[in-house]
Amino acid sequence: VPKKPAAGPSVMGLVVPKMDTVRVGFIGVGQRGSGHVKHFCHLDGVEIKAICDTDPQVLDESIQFVTTQGLPKPAQYTGSEQAYKDLLNRDDIDIVIISTPWEWHAPMAINTMESGKHAFVEVPLALTVDECWQIVDTAERTQKNCMMMENVNYGRDELMVLNMVRQGLFGELLHGEAAYIHELRWQMKEIDSKTGSWRTYWHTKRNGNLYPTHGLGPVSQYMNINRGDRFDYLTSMSSPALGRGLYAKREFPADHERNQLDYINGDINTSLIKTVKGRTIMVQHDTTTPRPYSRHNLIQGTNGVFAGFPNRIAIEQAGSDSYHKWDMDMAKWYAKYDHPLWLQMGQEAERNGGHGGMDFLMLWRMVYCLRNSEPLDQDVYDGTAWSVVNILSQESVNNRSNSVNFPDFTRGAWKTGKPLGIIGT
Numbered sequence: 001v002p003k004k005p006a007a008g009p010s011v012m013g014l015v016v017p018k019m020d021t022v023r024v025g026f027i028g029v030g031q032r033g034s035g036h037v038k039h040f041c042h043l044d045g046v047e048i049k050a051i052c053d054t055d056p057q058v059l060d061e062s063i064q065f066v067t068t069q070g071l072p073k074p075a076q077y078t079g080s081e082q083a084y085k086d087l088l089n090r091d092d093i094d095i096v097i098i099s100t101p102w103e104w105h106a107p108m109a110i111n112t113m114e115s116g117k118h119a120f121v122e123v124p125l126a127l128t129v130d131e132c133w134q135i136v137d138t139a140e141r142t143q144k145n146c147m148m149m150e151n152v153n154y155g156r157d158e159l160m161v162l163n164m165v166r167q168g169l170f171g172e173l174l175h176g177e178a179a180y181i182h183e184l185r186w187q188m189k190e191i192d193s194k195t196g197s198w199r200t201y202w203h204t205k206r207n208g209n210l211y212p213t214h215g216l217g218p219v220s221q222y223m224n225i226n227r228g229d230r231f232d233y234l235t236s237m238s239s240p241a242l243g244r245g246l247y248a249k250r251e252f253p254a255d256h257e258r259n260q261l262d263y264i265n266g267d268i269n270t271s272l273i274k275t276v277k278g279r280t281i282m283v284q285h286d287t288t289t290p291r292p293y294s295r296h297n298l299i300q301g302t303n304g305v306f307a308g309f310p311n312r313i314a315i316e317q318a319g320s321d322s323y324h325k326w327d328m329d330m331a332k333w334y335a336k337y338d339h340p341l342w343l344q345m346g347q348e349a350e351r352n353g354g355h356g357g358m359d360f361l362m363l364w365r366m367v368y369c370l371r372n373s374e375p376l377d378q379d380v381y382d383g384t385a386w387s388v389v390n391i392l393s394q395e396s397v398n399n400r401s402n403s404v405n406f407p408d409f410t411r412g413a414w415k416t417g418k419p420l421g422i423i424g425t
């Protein structure tokens, strides 16, 4: 895709006028979006103005939840797949939280920004390179935020590792490993509604990394991707696609629809990203094999390594060869390196829950930035760079793993982009 002329100034580091109250609308309140609604009911300085979902039942559940908290009843929109546009026509909403199936993310984000509102979108942000460019173009033309809500960047461990990296504990960074390894075959039993009712089909349409952002977001922030470095090119391979067919055979009658599908997505996809500075990142996707959960969360530098799942660390200390053995005892590392944001908000985040507190912390931080006129921690360039791995990995897999170049969605602004600060220091 050729580099297009910008439709407006870069939105890297975008600061928008301070909001005393953040007025929010929700599109999609299924399994994920309903959680966001619950968290927003416990955040200061927000008003839930409207909620939209095509499923009247989940819509009603979220509306009920809000009112049982003693909060005003939000307006509701349902009845068609386009009903969200009526929500966007309101003039009393500042931000829209989009938690719909993947194919809706890009059009809804674009329509949200065009309606004068800021878009906050579930992962992944987009499904084609063209959609990525359209989102970037719209953000630049409208000067609106479009943040992909990568919650994993707000996990305690990920925040701590970011803090360790910034303090130089690992030396110069060389290599990272990221993954979404999460056995989700059971979602194939969600037939008429819920995640599996739409997500299952992606395994019949694409062969690559369907869901790259959870592991990749934090590793990208460790490496200052789009802020001094950027993804240059990628090569990708997929294993055979066997697990979903076998599962369908075992779990569904022979004539069941799940047994008529052609599952083409390799059970394990492995991609390698090279950055402009020469660093390497391995990214894996596997939602099919019987295997414990992992996002890898590995960062290797000239002075040592941190790896997650389970957490372990090895550092070259004072010339000793202590790095031959993993230190699995995290207590002293947390004591020394817990991120200031976690020290400030971690207890409240854990009390509110959501993937160990990361969900609440992300939403709290979004609202904090909007209310204090600070740039968000993740911008439209991050969301597109992390999401486009989905698309580029397929291209590479389908072409004997030949390398594929990353588009530079920042249009060169990565060279001067400021690294994400450690808030509170």
Ligand SMILES: NC(=O)c1ccc[n+]([C@@H]2O[C@H](COP(=O)([O-])OP(=O)(O)OC[C@H]3O[C@@H](n4cnc5c(N)ncnc54)[C@H](O)[C@@H]3O)[C@@H](O)[C@H]2O)c1
Pocket: 027, 028, 029, 030, 031, 032, 033, 052, 053, 054, 055, 058, 080, 081, 082, 083, 084, 099, 100, 101, 102, 104, 122, 123, 124, 149, 150, 151, 193, 194, 195, 196, 355
């Ligand atoms: N960040 C995370 O940790 C995390 C976790 C789970 C899901 N997700 C993401 O959240 C998104 C939603 O996933 P989910 O598990 O909640 O799925 P889901 O199927 O439970 O919910 C999706 C909702 O969107 C509604 N919807 C579909 N089309 C719509 C339209 N045109 N207008 C309005 N509503 C519409 C559906 O009725 C449904 O209620 C996905 O992108 C998924 O990848 C992220």
